[in-house]
Amino acid sequence: MAALQLLVNGVALGAAYALVALGFVLVLNATSAVNFAQGDLVMAGGLLAVAAAPLIPLPGIVLLPVVLVLMAALGLLLALAAYLPLRRRPPVSVFISTIAVGIILQNGAAILFGPEPRAAPPLFGDDTLHIAGLAVPEQSLAIVAVAGLLIGAQQWVFARTQLGRRLRATAQDPEMARACGVPVTAMILVTFAIGAACAGAAGLLLANRYFVTPTSGGDLILKAYIAVTVGGWGSVPGAVVGALLIALFEVGVSSVLSYPAALGALYLTLLAILVLRPQGLFGEAVRRRG
Amino acid sequence: MGERHSPAETVALIAGALALLVYALAFASPYGLRILTVAGVYALATFGFQIVFGLGGALSLAQGAFFGVGAYVTGILGSRFGLGFEVTFPLSMLVPLLLALPVGLAVLRLESHYFALATLGIAQVLHLLAVNLPELTGGSNGLAGVPAAVLFGWAVPRGLPMAGLVWGLVALGGLIGWRLAGGRLGRSLTMLRDDPLAAATLGLDVGRLRLIAFGISALFAGAAGALAVHTQRVVSPEVLEFPVMVSILTIAIVGGRGQMAGAVLGAVLLLHLPEWFRFLERGYLVVYGVALLATVVLAPDGLTGLLDRIAARLFSRRPRASVEAKEPPRPQNSPDGLAVDDLRKSFGGVRAVDGVSLELRPGSITGLIGPNGSGKSTVINLLSGLERPDAGRVRLGGRDVTGTRADRLARAGLARSFQAAVLPNGAGVLEAVAAARLAVDPDARTAEAHARWALDRLGAGDLAGKGCDGLPAALRRRVELARSLVRRPAVLLLDEPAAGLTDGEKAELAALLRELAQEGVAILLVEHDMGFLLPLAGRVLCLDRGRVIYDGPAGGVRRDPAVAAAYLGRAVPA
Numbered sequence: 001m002a003a004l005q006l007l008v009n010g011v012a013l014g015a016a017y018a019l020v021a022l023g024f025v026l027v028l029n030a031t032s033a034v035n036f037a038q039g040d041l042v043m044a045g046g047l048l049a050v051a052a053a054p055l056i057p058l059p060g061i062v063l064l065p066v067v068l069v070l071m072a073a074l075g076l077l078l079a080l081a082a083y084l085p086l087r088r089r090p091p092v093s094v095f096i097s098t099i100a101v102g103i104i105l106q107n108g109a110a111i112l113f114g115p116e117p118r119a120a121p122p123l124f125g126d127d128t129l130h131i132a133g134l135a136v137p138e139q140s141l142a143i144v145a146v147a148g149l150l151i152g153a154q155q156w157v158f159a160r161t162q163l164g165r166r167l168r169a170t171a172q173d174p175e176m177a178r179a180c181g182v183p184v185t186a187m188i189l190v191t192f193a194i195g196a197a198c199a200g201a202a203g204l205l206l207a208n209r210y211f212v213t214p215t216s217g218g219d220l221i222l223k224a225y226i227a228v229t230v231g232g233w234g235s236v237p238g239a240v241v242g243a244l245l246i247a248l249f250e251v252g253v254s255s256v257l258s259y260p261a262a263l264g265a266l267y268l269t270l271l272a273i274l275v276l277r278p279q280g281l282f283g284e285a286v287r288r289r290g
Numbered sequence: 291m292g293e294r295h296s297p298a299e300t301v302a303l304i305a306g307a308l309a310l311l312v313y314a315l316a317f318a319s320p321y322g323l324r325i326l327t328v329a330g331v332y333a334l335a336t337f338g339f340q341i342v343f344g345l346g347g348a349l350s351l352a353q354g355a356f357f358g359v360g361a362y363v364t365g366i367l368g369s370r371f372g373l374g375f376e377v378t379f380p381l382s383m384l385v386p387l388l389l390a391l392p393v394g395l396a397v398l399r400l401e402s403h404y405f406a407l408a409t410l411g412i413a414q415v416l417h418l419l420a421v422n423l424p425e426l427t428g429g430s431n432g433l434a435g436v437p438a439a440v441l442f443g444w445a446v447p448r449g450l451p452m453a454g455l456v457w458g459l460v461a462l463g464g465l466i467g468w469r470l471a472g473g474r475l476g477r478s479l480t481m482l483r484d485d486p487l488a489a490a491t492l493g494l495d496v497g498r499l500r501l502i503a504f505g506i507s508a509l510f511a512g513a514a515g516a517l518a519v520h521t522q523r524v525v526s527p528e529v530l531e532f533p534v535m536v537s538i539l540t541i542a543i544v545g546g547r548g549q550m551a552g553a554v555l556g557a558v559l560l561l562h563l564p565e566w567f568r569f570l571e572r573g574y575l576v577v578y579g580v581a582l583l584a585t586v587v588l589a590p591d592g593l594t595g596l597l598d599r600i601a602a603r604l605f606s607r608r609p610r611a612s613v614e615a616k617e618p619p620r621p622q623n624s625p626d627g628l629a630v631d632d633l634r635k636s637f638g639g640v641r642a643v644d645g646v647s648l649e650l651r652p653g654s655i656t657g658l659i660g661p662n663g664s665g666k667s668t669v670i671n672l673l674s675g676l677e678r679p680d681a682g683r684v685r686l687g688g689r690d691v692t693g694t695r696a697d698r699l700a701r702a703g704l705a706r707s708f709q710a711a712v713l714p715n716g717a718g719v720l721e722a723v724a725a726a727r728l729a730v731d732p733d734a735r736t737a738e739a740h741a742r743w744a745l746d747r748l749g750a751g752d753l754a755g756k757g758c759d760g761l762p763a764a765l766r767r768r769v770e771l772a773r774s775l776v777r778r779p780a781v782l783l784l785d786e787p788a789a790g791l792t793d794g795e796k797a798e799l800a801a802l803l804r805e806l807a808q809e810g811v812a813i814l815l816v817e818h819d820m821g822f823l824l825p826l827a828g829r830v831l832c833l834d835r836g837r838v839i840y841d842g843p844a845g846g847v848r849r850d851p852a853v854a855a856a857y858l859g860r861a862v863p864a
Contacts, residue, residue, distance in 0.1 A: 085587045103579030111573035267411040275396040
């Protein structure tokens with residue numbers, strides 16, 4: 001029974017992590033650039049929800065579209081300031097420019113909100129449901145449902161729409177896509193917007209049960225990174241599975257030992273994976289572009 | 291980088307040092323001195339970062355963590371065990387080094403972003419340990435009562451003496467860093483930063499060099515951490531938090547990547563910057579973020595890069611002293627030729643190389659021809675160690691070298707050229723050719739003398755003072771050939787060396803290759819130009835879809851029906 005309880009908590013956490021990792025891997029595939037600000041974007045989404053909550057005194061689910069739109073705009077800004085000017089430079093330039101954006105977001109948030117942990121309103125309600133002896137918080141179910149819907153919507157857009165085909169073409173081979181008339185720059189901007197919106201949604205989902213502080217982005221980018229590494233660098237389903245695995249690991253180890261021990265074990269596992277299987281547990285999806 | 295300083299640079303350095311000295315002695319308040327001291331501490335930490343990241347291109351996010359480890363070593367040993375500076379300072383450097391080596395061994399061959407991730411993970415683990423091991427580290431409160439640094443029985447007080455100690459070590463560390471950057475290590479590191487594949491084919495051991503750079507970075511960071519604790523007299527988990535890393539990264543980029551002077555300039559500037567933005571309180575790092583972003587986008591060479599450009603406008607560059615040419619010695623016991631037996635390599639389901647056997651004897655020129663996509667370049671990549679064969683055996687001078695790494699093969703006497711000449715951007719021609727000797731010569735100066743010899747031999751001595759950027763294709767090829775030649779290889783693999791050359795240049799190249807063969811070099815020549823190849827080669831192999839379809843004297847190629855079919859696309863009768 002305890003194990004089932006942990007499973008429920010782990011899946012809820014993993015659903016939110018999956019959104020973070022998804023946004024990260026989409027940008028990675030479209031640009032081969034590592035967006036180091038992804039964790040801080042999650043934090044920004046959470047704090048946006050915190051700030052908007054008093055203005056819109058309705059359940060969190062109503063805040064979701066607001067957060068999605070604002071975060072998409074922030075993603076566009078990020079691409080314009082930190083990616084597009086550097087696209088012809090070595091990849092490490094973008095790595096550093098997104099670190100810079102992360103620093104700006106993190107410390108900007110500290111100035112605006114102070115260092116205290118904040119909580120966003122729950123998506124629907126704060127009640128706990130009792131299903132067959134399991135105590136399931138409503139929020140956990142809501143997180144899984146909302147994250148599942150968003151990931152499903154993203155998959156649908158990528159698989160079934162003209163926009164999605166163009167986005168995939170851009171991710172696969174930007175030169176070829178451009179030659180076929182795909183507006184590659186616009187597609188990259190859209191990808192950054194989607195990536196940031198995913199991060200923002202994750203921020204809103206996480207900021208109720210796990211609180212949000214200006215510095216919470218640091219751990220999240222590491223977890224997104226680990227999820228993508230575990231799932232196979234560049235693989236979208238791999239990133240989602242990796243995120244779920246990480247969350248289950250974290251919840252499981254925390255329950256036996258402690259959260260810091262879980263985090264430490266996670267990083268050590270990551271180092272072991274990098275040494276033993278740098279291609280990820282499921283194989284690497286993208287090879288380096290020349 | 292790597293050059294001896296020009297008089298203008300020396301004047302600027304001395305003027306800068308004097309200005310700092312005058313400020314410290316005459317104008318700085320106690321608070322101002324403290325900031326200056328901390329700036330020195332950060333400059334020292336950044337020296338190490340300039341070597342691993344600025345020169346080596348490995349984005350280590352553990353530099354802040356090594357700083358913190360150095361700080362804790364001094365803090366714990368000083369406040370708990372009452373050990374003195376002469377023990378704690380060396381240990382503060384040693385412990386980060388001992389941490390860096392196993393980690394570096396594990397991850398340094400991975401791609402850059404994985405290295406960044408792994409080092410960030412280590413930093414997080416160390417921070418967790420510092421907070422969660424209160425018996426050792428004092429937990430989140432840290433340890434107070436760290437003693438002052440004691441030098442020869444004299445406890446260095448805060449203020450001017452401490453600033454003097456720190457800046458004395460900055461001067462020493464900067465000098466060491468500058469010597470390293472300009473010498474063999476620094477040049478090898480920039481070489482592998484700009485093009486790891488080319489670096490490996492020139493015999494540079496990428497993993498080993500990065501490990502050395504990572505180790506050096508840890509030494510510098512540990513020293514800086516120790517001094518930080520002697521300045522603050524307390525140590526807390528703050529020294530392991532991300533802002534330390536952010537500061538070091540920002541200082542290095544804003545000051546100028548890879549430049550020791552940039553580390554000092556960046557540290558002095560950025561440590562004073564928050565004083566002008568005090569209303570931001572703890573959010574002052576916003577300013578660092580903006581400075582970092584603006585520098586990366588607008589001035590990627592940082593402040594020292596800008597100053598360099600201004601200086602270049604004001605003073606005409608002194609032409610570099612010309613280098614005396616010197617013939618590089620032939621390596622002893624060079625291997626006698628290369629033999630390949632039944633080599634196979636598939637990519638996905640495609641058999642790129644399917645059972646190729648060949649022998650390159652000393653003094654012979656062997657031609658390798660075949661239509662585009664027939665596997666010629668893959669054969670060269672397999673022989674030079676850039677790809678590992680799936681099956682088959684490669685013997686270099688009788689020694690089995692199947693699957694050996696590119697840099698080992700290169701050091702064993704194998705050289706190769708690339709189809710598109712790869713030369714480092716922004717480097718001079720002499721420097722680029724000298725880079726090919728870095729793995730063998732004792733120092734950069736000898737390597738340049740040898741490089742000059744190779745350029746002279748190719749009739750390209752007048753290129754020595756030029757830059758690689760903007761050289762026409764034919765000259766780029768010649769420079770690349772010089773890079774192979776200068777290493778006195780026993781086996782030389784050339785990938786379409788005649789492409790884009792005029793008839794006169796082809797004749798010169800042919801004469802040179804004959805000369806090399808007479809000296810005993812075994813040459814493999816991949817070529818499309820039959821008019822160039824056939825008179826030169828004793829033996830020719832033709833590949834089609836990874837298989838050898840012709841192997842025999844050069845004269846027979848034109849009459850061979852299978853070769854004609856492969857080129858013209860007719861079906862070969864079974």
